[in-house]
Amino acid sequence: MSQSYFSPEVVLLGSRPKTQVYIRSRHVERVLCRRLDEQRGEEYLVLWRKRSIPDPASAPASWHSVNELSRCLHLVQDYLNSCPKPSRKRINENRSPEVSDRRVAAKVRETSSPALSPAASASPSEPQPGSRDIKIFNGVLREIGGYIVAENSSNNDVVLFDATTLPTPDMVERATRTEATIAASRIRYEFTQRLRNISGPPIQLLNTFDESSPPLRFQFIDKCVIRDGVQRADPATLLGCTKCRPDMGQNIGCEYTLKCECLEYAAVDTARLSEEQRERYSLIQANGGEGDTSGMPKRFPYHSPFGNRAECLVPFYLESRHPIYECNVNCGCKGNCKTIVVQKGRQVRLQIFKTRDRGWGLKTLQDLKEGQFIDTYRGEIITDAEATRREEAATSRKDSYFYSLDKFADSQGLQPEDLYVIDGEYMGGPTRFMNHSCEPNCRQYTVSWNKNDFMIYEIAFFAIRPIRAGEELTFDYLDKDDIDESQSTSKSGQEKSSGDGGGAASTDASLKPVECRCGSKKCRKYLWI
Numbered sequence: 001m002s003q004s005y006f007s008p009e010v011v012l013l014g015s016r017p018k019t020q021v022y023i024r025s026r027h028v029e030r031v032l033c034r035r036l037d038e039q040r041g042e043e044y045l046v047l048w049r050k051r052s053i054p055d056p057a058s059a060p061a062s063w064h065s066v067n068e069l070s071r072c073l074h075l076v077q078d079y080l081n082s083c084p085k086p087s088r089k090r091i092n093e094n095r096s097p098e099v100s101d102r103r104v105a106a107k108v109r110e111t112s113s114p115a116l117s118p119a120a121s122a123s124p125s126e127p128q129p130g131s132r133d134i135k136i137f138n139g140v141l142r143e144i145g146g147y148i149v150a151e152n153s154s155n156n157d158v159v160l161f162d163a164t165t166l167p168t169p170d171m172v173e174r175a176t177r178t179e180a181t182i183a184a185s186r187i188r189y190e191f192t193q194r195l196r197n198i199s200g201p202p203i204q205l206l207n208t209f210d211e212s213s214p215p216l217r218f219q220f221i222d223k224c225v226i227r228d229g230v231q232r233a234d235p236a237t238l239l240g241c242t243k244c245r246p247d248m249g250q251n252i253g254c255e256y257t258l259k260c261e262c263l264e265y266a267a268v269d270t271a272r273l274s275e276e277q278r279e280r281y282s283l284i285q286a287n288g289g290e291g292d293t294s295g296m297p298k299r300f301p302y303h304s305p306f307g308n309r310a311e312c313l314v315p316f317y318l319e320s321r322h323p324i325y326e327c328n329v330n331c332g333c334k335g336n337c338k339t340i341v342v343q344k345g346r347q348v349r350l351q352i353f354k355t356r357d358r359g360w361g362l363k364t365l366q367d368l369k370e371g372q373f374i375d376t377y378r379g380e381i382i383t384d385a386e387a388t389r390r391e392e393a394a395t396s397r398k399d400s401y402f403y404s405l406d407k408f409a410d411s412q413g414l415q416p417e418d419l420y421v422i423d424g425e426y427m428g429g430p431t432r433f434m435n436h437s438c439e440p441n442c443r444q445y446t447v448s449w450n451k452n453d454f455m456i457y458e459i460a461f462f463a464i465r466p467i468r469a470g471e472e473l474t475f476d477y478l479d480k481d482d483i484d485e486s487q488s489t490s491k492s493g494q495e496k497s498s499g500d501g502g503g504a505a506s507t508d509a510s511l512k513p514v515e516c517r518c519g520s521k522k523c524r525k526y527l528w529i
């Protein structure tokens with residue numbers, strides 16, 4: 001029996017190797033089907049990438065165990081997600097064969113690969129006589145004239161079936177009668193292992209509805225990943241405060257100095273203005289917010305209303321949407337400053353859970369105070385052009401994970417095509433699983449520690465009311481809250497930016513409205529509207 005090797009580790013076809021083989025995703029086009037083999041258990045039919053097959057006459061597909069696929073489980077997950085949901089109730093029902101056949105046919109149309117045969121359209125799509133009982137486990141497959149020749153390894157029977165209908169209707173029909181138990185539990189195990197590696201308090205996974213797990217294609221990251229065409233601000237622009245000191249001590253930190261340059265653009269604290277400052281400030285306001293407010297007392301963003309443990313956003317910032325500025329590594333306070341909250345990262349225990357009708361969602365596992373920081377929205381930072389390209393490349397409507405960094409677009413005169421976008425689909429943090437609500441308990445805020453960078457900053461989520469442990473965390477994807485212009489004036493006029501802009505996800509008007517299932521009394525019925 002012949003064997004083909006890509007590398008000593010990867011066996012494409014042929015008899016069972018004596019050593020364990022691991023299939024690498026770069027060799028796999030996709031996973032086509034599953035079956036429960038009497039001897040080998042749960043197996044998956046792998047369609048090989050053409051370029052990965054050394055001999056063009058080699059088989060385009062072969063069956064493999066979950067173990068052999070452990071390095072490309074995301075491809076198995078893609079296949080499982082593409083399967084019609086095996087509702088146990090329906091399978092037990094006495095369905096008419098007609099219904100069953102339609103389902104199989106549809107599945108075949110979806111999954112058959114024209115790449116298998118140039119004569120795809122001309123080839124018959126019916127299974128060949130005799131193919132119903134085919135067992136190709138552990139066998140050699142060959143493509144000859146649009147057909148796959150499968151030799152059973154045990155008795156060398158040769159059976160022909162149409163390559164253009166791989167998986168055959170028979171395979172698909174059998175697959176609907178098997179459970180993907182081993183694959184589902186391996187995928188879940190793999191995802192929970194990833195959760196363990198996330199820095200910060202533990203994150204749980206809970207699914208009380210089915211066997212599925214969040215996508216393994218998703219990678220947890222601690223920091224945003226900068227992609228091609230995105231320019232980070234020159235490090236020289238990361239200016240720190242110069243007059244503050246690390247030994248200022250409790251209650252005499254940057255917030256009390258009136259000299260902290262990091263608060264230069266923070267909101268003016270009108271209650272603490274001197275007579276002279278009040279007059280100057282009135283003129284600035286009359287000038288549409290344009291003017292120099294340095295030296296004026298500023299509103300410090302955070303406080304610890306319940307002792308030092310939970311640092312919370314003060315009500316002014318919670319309501320006003322004014323950008324929040326934190327000190328940075330170049331600051332004179334050397335981090336001994338209460339402005340540093342978001343930079344410390346998530347301090348909250350969370351759970352990613354399966355919702356009934358909105359995919360995955362995020363819950364808090366602990367009580368949260370009003371104003372408490374939860375986590376940032378992370379992902380790949382891409383250009384607007386790349387975001388458009390990714391949107392257009394999506395073959396069907398799918399969940400949107402785009403977040404436009406447009407907070408300073410108006411104030412800085414930035415054109416939409418100049419703006420950057422965070423794409424949290426394949427990389428990000430747990431907040432990527434946060435769903436929308438028209439009556440949310442969290443809100444997203446612009447947080448920056450480089451006040452000279454108007455293109456890249458953090459999107460940070462804070463609780464906007466006390467939240468009980470076990471509640472789902474939600475925010476409004478269409479974040480249209482008005483800025484309190486009268487209060488949030490600053491030196492550069494940044495307060496005039498368009499709120500937090502388009503907010504999460506897509507602002508593409510061409511997208512069909514997505515029905516909102518937040519269930520709140522104030523529901524606007526559609527997302528992004």
Ligand SMILES: C[S@@+](CC[C@H](N)C(=O)[O-])C[C@H]1O[C@@H](n2cnc3c(N)ncnc32)[C@H](O)[C@@H]1O
Pocket residue numbers: 357358359360361398399400401432433434435436437505514515516517518527
């Ligand atoms: C950023 S993702 C949120 C996580 C998502 N549920 C998941 O499973 O990955 C945004 C997508 O979640 C779904 N979604 C979020 N909130 C929803 C809501 N209130 N009603 C319906 N679908 C919602 C929509 O499909 C939306 O495109």
